[in-house]
Amino acid sequence: MKPARSRAVNTSSVNISTINMGTVNIGDAAKASGVSAKMIRHYESIGLIPSAGRTESGYRTYAESDLHRLRFVKRARTLGFSIKEIEALLALWGDRRRSSAKVKALTQKHIDELEGKIAEMQAMKQALQQLAHQCHGDDRPDCPILDDLAAEPNRAPRCH
């Protein structure tokens, strides 16, 4: 594709062809939202965000409302929500008749999942610390850590 020129305007210069005031390219959208350009394209491809506008030469353009949505997604990812969950959150965000109960329930479910994972990892950490504590950590080959890994599951008590 190589049609006429018409660039996303972020300066004060006016463009006649389209009223793309204040729209930016994907790189600036990435900087402004904290979502990488790569991921913005990805989110668009899986339908998490609507297809971006395009300049006549094919460059994606982002308006302030698009940046707002991207920031929303970024923040939700930072809080650990999955893409599926964010999809639901975005729908609720855009729904003026939503009930906050739905949002809260979704959030609580996510909190529960986090708690499950945290507990799991803490159990791992606990067991490992126990083992590391028992290990001399010197030049000798004796190693309770390897002994534990190599232990028959039945015989040796794995209950730390």
Place this chain on the structure above:
Amino acid sequence: MKPARSRAVNTSSVNISTINMGTVNIGDAAKASGVSAKMIRHYESIGLIPSAGRTESGYRTYAESDLHRLRFVKRARTLGFSIKEIEALLALWGDRRRSSAKVKALTQKHIDELEGKIAEMQAMKQALQQLAHQCHGDDRPDCPILDDLAAEPNRAPRCH
């Protein structure tokens, strides 16, 4: 392939062709180790475990030492070690001249990684609980959770 018969023996019947006493098929190895047949094949394909023996008809066979190694891998996965790390642990396990210091260091590094992830998830959980607490969770559309997600990063204080 369809050569002569010769099966992995797990009963008391004797097989003349090869001395495969006590060797089992992949399904039994899976049951005995807790590693799925699928993953056993996968571990073999990426070189984590040596290629299993084969019957004349191509079935993989596992001796007690193989099961031992599989149990080692399973236990290490349960403790959250990555495949790369388990590779190193297996090497140390098989090295009589090893120093326990290396094992301990590897373990400590893993503990540190776990701690990092746990802290990260706890921060998420904390923030989410804060927000969920502020949310009515009723039929009204007012929702501090969505408000937070939609907030401009600069203005609203994200410091919970």
Place this chain on the structure above:
DNA sequence: ATGAACCTTCCCATGATGGCAAAGTCAACC
């Protein structure tokens, strides 16, 4: 006009696991 710094699409990789399909094998039973 040239070059830097963008942008586009497309393909591949990660890590650990699961699923499915088509085909071959084994043991047991009638």
Place this chain on the structure above:
DNA sequence: GGTTGACTTTGCCATCATGGGAAGGTTCAT
């Protein structure tokens, strides 16, 4: 001997969120 069911084999595709890179087009400033 034939059938049946429970195994096994390989291979390809999917997940989830992200990054890397190639090959080529665009924009803009020097």
